[in-house]
Amino acid sequence: MSIIYTSLVKLPDLASTVEQALGQIYKYVDMPSTLDNVKSEIHLIDNYHINIVRYFETVDEYNSWIFSDARNDADKILMNNGFYLYTKQAHL
Numbered sequence: 001m002s003i004i005y006t007s008l009v010k011l012p013d014l015a016s017t018v019e020q021a022l023g024q025i026y027k028y029v030d031m032p033s034t035l036d037n038v039k040s041e042i043h044l045i046d047n048y049h050i051n052i053v054r055y056f057e058t059v060d061e062y063n064s065w066i067f068s069d070a071r072n073d074a075d076k077i078l079m080n081n082g083f084y085l086y087t088k089q090a091h092l
Contacts, residue, residue: 002039002055002056002057003055003056003057003058003059003061003062004053004054004055004056005053005054005056005062005065005066005087006051006052006053006054006087007051007052007085007086007087008045008049008050008051008052008085008086008087009021009025009049009050009051009052009078009083009084009085009086010048010049010083010084010085010086011024011048011049011050011083012024012081012082012083013082014047014048015044015047015048015050016044016047017044018042018043018044018050021042021044021050022042022050024083025078025083028077028078028081029073029074029077029078032065032068032070032071032074033070034064034065034068034070034071035054035065038054038055038056038061038065039054039055040052040053040054040055041053
């Protein structure tokens with residue numbers, strides 16, 4: 001069983017592919033190393049929204065992401081640059 005974390009991200013600019021959407025994000029922040037071994041899916045919902053789904057295998061792995069400075073800092077940077085983050089913290 002995994003702990004599933006989802007985040008709907010509203011992009012500041014139009015994107016027609018997941019790669020373009022990620023390019024907007026990675027223009028401002030890098031993917032934190034705490035996510036290197038976490039299974040993730042990214043779906044383009046429409047031209048301004050992507051949904052990021054992460055599957056954490058343990059509570060410790062989930063907590064190390066949720067309560068990390070890297071996550072909080074990246075979220076602040078993105079929000080200051082026109083992104084809007086809708087998050088569902090976790091569910092099984």
